[in-house]
Amino acid sequence: MKKKVFIIGSGFSSLSAACYLSKSGYDVHVFEKNNSLGGRAAQFKANGFTFDMGPSWYWMPDVFERFFNDFGKSSKNFYKLKKLNPAYRVIFDKENQIQIGDNIDNISSQFEKIEKGSGEKLKKFLKESKENYDLAVTNMLYKMPGKSIFELINSKTILKVNLFFTNIKNDIEKRFKDSRLRSVLQFPVLFLGAKPSNTPAFYNFMNYADFGLGTWQPKNGFYDVVKAMVSVAEENGVVFNTNSEINKIEIEKKQVKGIYVNGELQKCDILISGADYHHTESLLEERYRQYSESYWNNRTWSPSSLLFYLGLNKKLSNLNHHNLFFDTDFDKHANEIYTNPKWPSNPLFYLNITSKTYNHTAPPGHENCFILIPLSTNLEDSETIREKYFKIVLDRIKRISGNDIEKHIIYKRSFCVSDFKETYNSFGGNAYGLANTLMQTAFLRPKLQSKKVKKLYFSGQLTVPGPGVPPAIVSGKLVSDIIINNERTF
Numbered sequence: 001m002k003k004k005v006f007i008i009g010s011g012f013s014s015l016s017a018a019c020y021l022s023k024s025g026y027d028v029h030v031f032e033k034n035n036s037l038g039g040r041a042a043q044f045k046a047n048g049f050t051f052d053m054g055p056s057w058y059w060m061p062d063v064f065e066r067f068f069n070d071f072g073k074s075s076k077n078f079y080k081l082k083k084l085n086p087a088y089r090v091i092f093d094k095e096n097q098i099q100i101g102d103n104i105d106n107i108s109s110q111f112e113k114i115e116k117g118s119g120e121k122l123k124k125f126l127k128e129s130k131e132n133y134d135l136a137v138t139n140m141l142y143k144m145p146g147k148s149i150f151e152l153i154n155s156k157t158i159l160k161v162n163l164f165f166t167n168i169k170n171d172i173e174k175r176f177k178d179s180r181l182r183s184v185l186q187f188p189v190l191f192l193g194a195k196p197s198n199t200p201a202f203y204n205f206m207n208y209a210d211f212g213l214g215t216w217q218p219k220n221g222f223y224d225v226v227k228a229m230v231s232v233a234e235e236n237g238v239v240f241n242t243n244s245e246i247n248k249i250e251i252e253k254k255q256v257k258g259i260y261v262n263g264e265l266q267k268c269d270i271l272i273s274g275a276d277y278h279h280t281e282s283l284l285e286e287r288y289r290q291y292s293e294s295y296w297n298n299r300t301w302s303p304s305s306l307l308f309y310l311g312l313n314k315k316l317s318n319l320n321h322h323n324l325f326f327d328t329d330f331d332k333h334a335n336e337i338y339t340n341p342k343w344p345s346n347p348l349f350y351l352n353i354t355s356k357t358y359n360h361t362a363p364p365g366h367e368n369c370f371i372l373i374p375l376s377t378n379l380e381d382s383e384t385i386r387e388k389y390f391k392i393v394l395d396r397i398k399r400i401s402g403n404d405i406e407k408h409i410i411y412k413r414s415f416c417v418s419d420f421k422e423t424y425n426s427f428g429g430n431a432y433g434l435a436n437t438l439m440q441t442a443f444l445r446p447k448l449q450s451k452k453v454k455k456l457y458f459s460g461q462l463t464v465p466g467p468g469v470p471p472a473i474v475s476g477k478l479v480s481d482i483i484i485n486n487e488r489t490f
């Protein structure tokens, strides 16, 4: 008889694990507390607009492709992808903006116009960054379940050991003088959840992901990827249960016996949780937890966010699909997220306008957008404070781009710290898990397999490899490989 695997949550790591394990002959059942699948990549429709609630930057297309190839498919079998050109716009003020092109030659010429000699320096930097990408993502990522330091040591990483002990900020500042170019090159690190001064320079492979591989957009938004993975899983027999909240994990003789789904015990042989790690441990009796509250309180968390999903009855000008408002002090905002957590005095923010690429995500003549302000976790959250920041960002958009958004809002929804906690059981309201700092890299992250409870496993952005959709997909593969290997040896 097939072994029964239960998976808590339906984020990308859970979907990925469900696909790999069902293909390997397990009887897989997914339990999601919310009424739709995809975790933080949820989507909702309102007044003719289609909003992606979470991820919007489709980077590292090779990781998505590799996943589908493992099932004899390609992303093309499920969704249409468009490479964006310009990829995104970085806004320093009204006259001072950079639009990032879709290839290295073009971006190098743009750099050269801003700082003499920087075009060639950029090409050299991206050559190194590509080498790191090939080493880290193409070769190592899939072989690093985070069990020991030895996974990190090989002849190539030894040569790059200095890159683990210098940070990206210093590395970039040594190479480029212009503050705008420095900000553009530090931006990709924000995907790793930590500030650039706290991120090892080895992670500059994210710059190759950005400029080398480009920014893509699925035709119907990121939810196309969720649907595609659900379809692969269902083809392999996975059963999905929504509105199914797990309240407790049942243990017998130090081994998983089952889970309480909406209060009712259901038995399984193996359990994976793709829900936030801290929350999953709270479903266990204290003696079976591996990490203390002080452990979690002392981690470096990725930011939370204040989000506004907006439907506008007007087209916006002087803006692209992805717009980064870097018109305030980057370091000050980063300190207000990580060092001295508080509501930011004058935050950077991101404005996404999906309908700039795909009209059908909004009614004709309308615009579909969302605003994201990165915040520290655990901030006191209220309607009044959300509105205060809404006004701040709308004023800045109006002053810089000339678009008076306020008069044209026909749909508005906000989402912030308390919603992250309530909707996803997220620790402190984090948006994308534990940051990839030096002390939270690889074997130093929470483990994929429980040391205290047999047949209990974890996946997702709080484990290895880290935050973001591509790492979550890899995380599901890594945990499946461990399970398949462990079960073979039993």
Ligand SMILES: Cc1cc2nc3c(=O)[nH]c(=O)nc-3n(C[C@H](O)[C@H](O)[C@H](O)COP(=O)(O)OP(=O)(O)OC[C@H]3O[C@@H](n4cnc5c(N)ncnc54)[C@H](O)[C@@H]3O)c2cc1C
Residues within 6 Å of the ligand: 008, 009, 010, 011, 012, 013, 014, 031, 032, 033, 034, 038, 039, 040, 041, 053, 054, 055, 056, 057, 058, 059, 244, 245, 246, 247, 274, 275, 276, 279, 305, 307, 372, 423, 424, 425, 431, 432, 433, 459, 460, 461, 462, 467, 468, 469, 470, 472
């Ligand atoms: C606003 C935002 C923007 C982002 N932008 C990007 C981006 O542009 N590009 C990118 O690559 N990444 C981005 N990310 C990060 C990316 O979305 C995440 O890293 C990834 O989706 C996490 O997947 P996961 O599998 O770890 O789990 P999650 O997506 O967190 O899924 C966990 C699931 O578990 C469920 N759950 C929790 N508790 C229980 C319970 N007790 N019972 C049952 N189910 C439970 C939750 O409801 C949730 O569905 C963004 C994230 C956010 C929030």
